[in-house]
Amino acid sequence: xxxxxxxxxxxxxxxxxxxxxxxxxxxxxxxxxxxxxxxxxxxxxxxxxxxxxxxxxxxxxxxxxxxxxxxxxxxxxxxxxxxxxxxxxxxxxxxxxxxxxxxxxxxxxxxxxxxxxxxxxxxxxxxxxxxxxxxxxxxxxxxxxxxxxxxxxxxxxxxxxxxxxxxxxxxxxxxxxxxxxxxxxxxxxxxxxxxxxxxxxxxxxx
Amino acid sequence: xxxxxxxxxxxxxxxxxxxxxxxxxxxxxxxxxxxxxxxxxxxxxxxxxxxxxxxxxxxxxxxxxxxxxxxxxxxxxxxxxxxxxxxxxxxxxxxx
Numbered sequence: 001x002x003x004x005x006x007x008x009x010x011x012x013x014x015x016x017x018x019x020x021x022x023x024x025x026x027x028x029x030x031x032x033x034x035x036x037x038x039x040x041x042x043x044x045x046x047x048x049x050x051x052x053x054x055x056x057x058x059x060x061x062x063x064x065x066x067x068x069x070x071x072x073x074x075x076x077x078x079x080x081x082x083x084x085x086x087x088x089x090x091x092x093x094x095x096x097x098x099x100x101x102x103x104x105x106x107x108x109x110x111x112x113x114x115x116x117x118x119x120x121x122x123x124x125x126x127x128x129x130x131x132x133x134x135x136x137x138x139x140x141x142x143x144x145x146x147x148x149x150x151x152x153x154x155x156x157x158x159x160x161x162x163x164x165x166x167x168x169x170x171x172x173x174x175x176x177x178x179x180x181x182x183x184x185x186x187x188x189x190x191x192x193x194x195x196x197x198x199x200x201x202x203x204x205x206x
Numbered sequence: 207x208x209x210x211x212x213x214x215x216x217x218x219x220x221x222x223x224x225x226x227x228x229x230x231x232x233x234x235x236x237x238x239x240x241x242x243x244x245x246x247x248x249x250x251x252x253x254x255x256x257x258x259x260x261x262x263x264x265x266x267x268x269x270x271x272x273x274x275x276x277x278x279x280x281x282x283x284x285x286x287x288x289x290x291x292x293x294x295x296x297x298x299x300x301x302x
Contacts, residue, residue, distance in 0.1 A: 015213060023277060027284040034288045041292065042299045060241075067233055075226040078217065078267045085216045178213075189267045193260045199233075200252040204240035 015179055022183040026190050029153075033194050036146050040201055043138050050135025055205030057120075058143070062113045063203030066106050067195060073102035074192040077161070077185045087175045089168060096165040096181075099188065103158045110151055143202055150198060153191045160184045215272035225266040232259050 044051045080095035121128025122140055129137060164184045167173040173181050232255050239251040265271040270281060 020277065020280075023280065027280075030284060030288055034292060038292045038295055041296055045296070045300055060237075064233070064237055068230065071226060071229045071233070074263060074267050075222055078222045079219060082217055082219055082222065085213070186268055189263050192267075193263050196259045196263070197256055200236060200240060200248075200256055204237065204248065204252070 013177065013179070018179045018183060019186075022186050026186065029190055029194075033146075033149070033197075036142065036149070037197065037201070040142050040146070043135070043142065044205075047133075047135025047138065050133055051139050051205055054136045054139030054143070055202060057122075058203050059113050059116065060203045062109050063199055066109050067199050069102050069106045069109070070192045070195050073099045073106070074189050076102065077188050081178065081182055081185050084168065084173065084178050084181055085175050092168050092181075093165060096161060096168065100158055100161050100165065103154055103161070106154055107151065107158075110147065110154075114147075139205075146198055146202065150191070150194055153194070157184075157188050157191050160187065214269065217266065217269055217272075221266065225262055229259055229262055232262075 076095040076098045080092045080099070083089075083091040083095060117123070117140075118126070123129065124141075124144075129140060132140075161184060164173065164181050167180060236251055236255045236259075239255075240248045264281070270278060
């Protein structure tokens with residue numbers, strides 16, 4: 001009889017399973033935002049002019065700038081995966097750091113944008129919002145819900161990416177075991193994809 | 207290489223940068239078309255360029271291109287479900 005027990009290898013890693021699990025989670029995210037997209041389309045069909053006026057008042061420049069920022073952060077996270085697999089730890093950390101910095105920049109822009117809207121009196125029960133026609137109220141309601149929910153995902157992404165950066169620094173994520181980096185990367189790309197849809201729906205609706 | 211066999215294809219830096227440039231270009235086209243030719247082209251541009259950009263992120267950044275057919279099929283199924291749900295509900299609302 002063999003002296004080596006069958007479970008001699010103490011850590012069980014299931015690379016494919018982890019990735020599949022991440023994708024399944026992303027599907028639920030798609031349906032979550034999909035519901036809001038449906039709500040948006042239905043109300044836009046009902047109030048086309050009000051949605052157009054609502055879109056006109058949003059800051060398109062910030063919307064487009066944030067698109068460029070998120071697309072670039074997607075690139076840096078994708079580069080970090082290639083870099084760790086090629087054994088370039090320094091480039092991996094640099095790219096992950098850049099991704100976090102870009103995500104924070106995105107949130108800073110969002111803060112400027114939202115405070116601008118709030119100063120105009122556009123917030124739930126806000127004086128300016130209450131005077132608007134129903135369609136515009138719904139537009140701003142959807143604007144805050146969609147960008148707010150997306151913003152929460154960006155914050156979650158920053159936290160997850162910070163952990164990943166620390167794991168790489170401590171040598172827990174390496175060229176041979178990069179599952180955590182890859183899966184957080186997949187999540188981050190989805191956050192980017194959702195924003196790709198939000199740009200034309202909200203900022204280019206005018 | 208064993209690593210590639212187990213963990214799939216490594217996307218070269220060059221391809222990633224090319225996809226990023228293409229995404230920026232498509233964003234510029236989308237913004238241009240939506241602002242300059244709004245009345246005629248905004249909705250068609252939204253419905254074509256936006257899914258194309260999402261597709262580029264899925265296929266290259268999320269390396270769906272080099273995934274097994276099983277995972278590709280699952281993603282297709284999830285997206286098809288979303289499109290059908292939105293399509294059916296929307297057609298109900300639009301013709302009420």
